[in-house]
Amino acid sequence: MKINIRKATPEDAEGVCAILNPIIREGKQTVLDREYTPEEEAQFITNFSKRGIFLVAETDGKILGFQTMEPYAGYTKAFDHVGIAGTYVLEGCRGLGIGKQLFAKLCEMAPALGYEKIFTYILANNKQSIGYYTNLGFRIIGIAEKQAKIKGRYEDEVLVEYFFAR
DSSP states (O other), X not given: OOOEEEEOOGGGHXXXXXXXXXXXXXXXXXXXXXXXXXXXXXXXXXXXXXXXXXXXXXXXXXXXXXXXXXXXXXXXXXXXXXXXXXXXXXXXXXXSSHHHHHHHHHHHHGGGGTOOEEEEEEETXXXXXXXXXXXXXXXXXXXXXXXXXXXXXXXXXXXXXXXXXX
C-alpha cells in the first residue's frame, strides 16, 4: 500500500473526523470529550498554529491517520523550542507503520520551525500509544496522577519527551 504523507487541508476534515470521533466515543485513548463536525475540524485546520505541523497519511484519497504538533505554550518564549504532539490512526490500520511515517515527516519539518523537543501526554491505560512513542525513541519522564477526569473517573497520564538530533 502506497501511503502519501502531506500537510492537512480543510478538505481533509471529514477523513480526520472519521478517525478521531470513534476514538473520542470510546473514551479510552484521548482526553477529548466531545466529537467534532467536519465543519469544526475544517475551521480548526484553517486556523492551526502558523508554527504548527498538521500532517495526514492518505492512500487513494482516504485518510488513514494524522499527526499534529503545535507550540507547547504561547504565553512565553521560554517554551518556543518545545512542541506538543498527538497521533491518531484509523482503527484497522494501526500497527502498519503509518504513525512511523507521519513521525518521520514531522521530524523533517520541525527543526526548521525552531523545534528542538516534542512533549506529549498519553493516558496510562493506552499501552498501544505508549509503545508507539517509546519505539520512536521517546523517553518516559513521569506519571501525572489523576491528571484527567473522564466520565467521572480519574486517569493518570504518562509524560514522554523526544529530542531532535542536536
